[in-house]
Amino acid sequence: MQRVSFLESFGKWSTGLLLVGPLIVLTWVVHLFGGEVLQRILTVLFINLSMVLGLQIFMGNSGVVSFAQIGFMGVGAYASALFSMSPQAKAMALRNLYSWLVPVQVPFVLAVIFGGIIAALVAALVGYPLMRLSGAAAVIATFALLIIVHTVLINWSEVTNGPRTLFGLEAYTTLWVSAAVGILFLLLALWFKETSLGLQLRASREDEAAAASVGINIVWVRWVAFVLAAFVTGVAGALWAHFITSFSPLAFYLPQTFLIISMAIIGGSASVSGAVVGALAVTAIFEGVRSIENAINISALLPFTVSGLTEVCLSVAMILILILRPSGILGSREIHIGRSAGR
Amino acid sequence: MRISEMCEEGSEQVNVLQEVLQFIINALSLGGLYALMALGLVIVYGILRLVNFAYGELVMVAGYTLLMLGAGPIPWLIVAAISVGMAVLTSLLLERVAFRPVRQASATTMLITSFAVSALLQNAAILFVSPRAKAVVTPSFFTENFQIGSLLISKGNLASLVVSLLLLGLLTLFLRRTLLGIALRAAADDFVMTRLVGIRANQVIATAFAISGFLAGVVALFWIGRLGSVGPFVGSTPVLVAFVAAVVGGMESLTGAVIGGYLLGTLTVGLQLVLPQSLLDYRQAFVFAIVLLVLLFRPQGLVRGTAVTERV
Numbered sequence: 001m002q003r004v005s006f007l008e009s010f011g012k013w014s015t016g017l018l019l020v021g022p023l024i025v026l027t028w029v030v031h032l033f034g035g036e037v038l039q040r041i042l043t044v045l046f047i048n049l050s051m052v053l054g055l056q057i058f059m060g061n062s063g064v065v066s067f068a069q070i071g072f073m074g075v076g077a078y079a080s081a082l083f084s085m086s087p088q089a090k091a092m093a094l095r096n097l098y099s100w101l102v103p104v105q106v107p108f109v110l111a112v113i114f115g116g117i118i119a120a121l122v123a124a125l126v127g128y129p130l131m132r133l134s135g136a137a138a139v140i141a142t143f144a145l146l147i148i149v150h151t152v153l154i155n156w157s158e159v160t161n162g163p164r165t166l167f168g169l170e171a172y173t174t175l176w177v178s179a180a181v182g183i184l185f186l187l188l189a190l191w192f193k194e195t196s197l198g199l200q201l202r203a204s205r206e207d208e209a210a211a212a213s214v215g216i217n218i219v220w221v222r223w224v225a226f227v228l229a230a231f232v233t234g235v236a237g238a239l240w241a242h243f244i245t246s247f248s249p250l251a252f253y254l255p256q257t258f259l260i261i262s263m264a265i266i267g268g269s270a271s272v273s274g275a276v277v278g279a280l281a282v283t284a285i286f287e288g289v290r291s292i293e294n295a296i297n298i299s300a301l302l303p304f305t306v307s308g309l310t311e312v313c314l315s316v317a318m319i320l321i322l323i324l325r326p327s328g329i330l331g332s333r334e335i336h337i338g339r340s341a342g343r
Numbered sequence: 344m345r346i347s348e349m350c351e352e353g354s355e356q357v358n359v360l361q362e363v364l365q366f367i368i369n370a371l372s373l374g375g376l377y378a379l380m381a382l383g384l385v386i387v388y389g390i391l392r393l394v395n396f397a398y399g400e401l402v403m404v405a406g407y408t409l410l411m412l413g414a415g416p417i418p419w420l421i422v423a424a425i426s427v428g429m430a431v432l433t434s435l436l437l438e439r440v441a442f443r444p445v446r447q448a449s450a451t452t453m454l455i456t457s458f459a460v461s462a463l464l465q466n467a468a469i470l471f472v473s474p475r476a477k478a479v480v481t482p483s484f485f486t487e488n489f490q491i492g493s494l495l496i497s498k499g500n501l502a503s504l505v506v507s508l509l510l511l512g513l514l515t516l517f518l519r520r521t522l523l524g525i526a527l528r529a530a531a532d533d534f535v536m537t538r539l540v541g542i543r544a545n546q547v548i549a550t551a552f553a554i555s556g557f558l559a560g561v562v563a564l565f566w567i568g569r570l571g572s573v574g575p576f577v578g579s580t581p582v583l584v585a586f587v588a589a590v591v592g593g594m595e596s597l598t599g600a601v602i603g604g605y606l607l608g609t610l611t612v613g614l615q616l617v618l619p620q621s622l623l624d625y626r627q628a629f630v631f632a633i634v635l636l637v638l639l640f641r642p643q644g645l646v647r648g649t650a651v652t653e654r655v
Contacts, residue, residue, distance in 0.1 A: 130635070154624075315459045
């Protein structure tokens with residue numbers, strides 16, 4: 001008896017080990033032997049992984065699709081930039097910035113956390129009333145939210161430099177920083193699923209009426225997950241901003257939304273393992289096809305430049321997964337050793 | 344002195360009348376276009392509960408057909424007919440290949456499928472045509488104006504006004520008088536019951552997609568006539584407009600979609616007149632804030648459908 005229960009508890013914890021271990025090994029190998037290109041790809045992979053995990057925390061556990069996540073990525077990116085840039089850099093890049101914001105500068109780690117907190121605050125303020133909605137209404141509402149955030153980012157030129165590129169950020173985000181944050185969020189997502197709140201949320205995903213009938217406050221549990229997801233996505237956006245160092249509001253719109261949602265769908269959004277597998281698989285497809293695309297363009301094999309091939313392959317893969325395996329590669333199962341890891 | 348003052352007053356009144364007439368024509372013409380867009384979206388949603396993101400790409404397909412054939416020797420009206428036909432074909436094809444296999448899945452799965460289909464078509468256009476927008480040869484008709492008294496009316500606007508009213512009338516006749524149309528409305532009300540009385544599901548759904556494609560095709564003619572160019576993302580504004588109009592009017596009701604379309608058209612033309620330039624840039628944010636408010640306080644839209652909706 002003792003042995004079985006040990007195996008059971010190990011099964012629960014093995015998921016974290018099985019997911020984190022290979023990721024650390026991968027990072028170590030790429031750090032030692034990979035070229036700069038490979039290191040950059042892996043850095044972006046971990047940032048995208050954080051965003052997929054943000055989506056998993058909300059969408060995976062609640063079953064409510066959210067198109068608004070990438071808006072929070074944008075909020076995190078711009079907010080952290082305002083905190084991390086030096087007054088000189090701000091004077092160069094943001095000429096019309098409010099004067100009280102110009103001298104504000106905090107260390108990178110704090111700036112990233114502030115970025116996440118501000119994204120979470122925005123989500124907390126606008127999110128509560130939206131949590132009543134589910135199904136198609138939720139999709140259109142969160143889609144509307146994404147468009148509103150995008151419109152504000154484009155037009156609030158005092159803070160964002162408008163539709164133009166914001167430049168002058170320091171490249172603080174290294175491979176190890178993004179790997180550490182990605183792994184931290186992975187453990188957070190695994191932990192959140194098993195908390196009482198996570199269980200209530202998953203119950204509401206399976207059957208709203210039944211969950212409400214046993215006293216689960218669906219709006220409240222969804223709201224908490226939504227805010228937590230916005231924090232995770234905001235931090236990921238902040239990391240991305242300090243990796244890419246110059247960007248415009250267009251980076252936080254439909255193409256990025258498509259990428260992150262495709263990762264969640266292909267891997268299976270109901271499990272954390274699915275998010276990891278999805279991020280890895282989509283990055284592999286994406287980078288693989290892109291190198292083919294580049295090879296074609298460089299060799300001038302065709303009389304025109306090829307672009308859009310990566311997205312075409314990605315959307316075909318996504319449609320096939322949706323038709324053949326609607327719950328994704330892993331579905332709602334977690335990778336684990338032992339008998340039970342729960343759903 | 345007094346006479347000249349009276350004259351001025353009179354001409355001011357004429358000016359006001361003129362502006363009001365101009366406003367009505369512009370609002371009705373844009374509203375008619377928006378109503379057609381919304382109707383094309385809702386007619387599929389009503390039956391399948393599918394929010395079709397790929398609807399805008401039907402406009403794009405029709406637009407590219409206009410682009411390819413428009414420069415040739417074929418008369419424009421025939422090119423236009425072929426373009427609408429291509430949109431219908433594409434719509435039917437998508438239904439068969441992408442949407443029928445996921446029909447039994449959850450509404451979320453269907454929706455994400457349509458999102459993927461939309462991305463697929465957009466990027467296929469980038470890959471096979473060009474990432475940039477290309478100028479389309481449109482008949483001079485769209486840019487010409489004619490005058491009644493001192494009122495200047497754009498022929499394109501007048502045409503879209505007339506055509507949208509005509510199409511709405513024909514569609515109403517089809518939905519009320521023909522067996523297929525009645526089956527379509529019945530299916531939107533209660534799909535299971537409709538199948539139980541012997542209506543073939545595939546036929547009804549295919550009809551809905553065909554009408555959706557047809558409306559997208561007609562919208563494309565006027566939309567691209569207004570823009571004068573077509574690119575991979577030409578469908579994104581129409582599909583957003585259709586979303587907004589449909590949500591405001593009521594996703595469950597065809598009448599609601601039409602009302603929502605005309606309302607949004609009037610609002611758009613009105614905001615352009617009323618809002619100061621500095622706020623005009625935020626117009627899109629305002630419009631979508633209205634969508635959020637409608638969803639929160641009246642999720643069923645202005646016109647409630649007959650079907651019972653699920654609410655928490």
